[in-house]
Amino acid sequence: MAKKKIQKTNAARILDRLGISYELLTYPVDESDLSAIHVAEVTGIPLAQLYKTLVVRGDRTGIFMAVIPGGAELDLKAAAAASGNKRAEMVHLKEVFDLTGYVRGGCSPLGAKKPYPVYCDESIVQHARICVSAGRRGEQLALAPSDLIRAAQAVTAHLIR
Structure with missing residues (x-):
């Protein structure tokens, strides 16, 4: 039987183009629980090493992405300060797909619209x-982590509570 070929995502193609090595891990999705905690449970990835991507809006700079540990909560004041904003707020879930091309539970810091x-x-x-x-x-x-930072041209900062 032929092995089903997984079509690469924009994020994976960016890493390929940059010559960055990575491993693609797949797991069964539970639409009723898209939390990082659940992903850690089904994959065996330690929660401390599983990072989630949040879409945030700053009052001065507009949209940015915050990549934080799966078990942590974003500190909006810290995110605002790190991004050069006075205030920041989470983007409403209804806007995430239109802004990024990604859905909740599948938002990558790489390859957005x-x-x-x-x-x-x-x-x-x-x-x-x-x-x-x-x-x-x-x-x-x-x-x-250094490869993700390079690929996303990311800045590291204190972002969590």
Whole structure:
């Protein structure tokens, strides 16, 4: 039987183009629980190494992405300060797809419709390898934090409570 070929996401194609090595991990999606905690449970990836991507709107700079540990909560004041804003707020879920081309549970810091600024929580550099969404539910990219930072042209900062 032929092995089903997984079509690469924009995020994976960006990493390929940059010559960055990564591993594509797939897992069954539970539409009723898209949380990072659930993803960690079904994949066996330690929650501390599973990073989620949040879409945020700053009052001065507009849309940006915040990449934080799966079990953490975004500190909006810290995110605003890191991104050069006075205030920041989470983008409403209804807007995420139109802005990024990604759905909840499948938002990657790479390959969005537009190249938004990316801010990674400073904890990311404590790990040899982290996982972020590949841009589709049920798919994670495992890679070195420095490679994600380079690919996303990200800035590291304190972003969590």
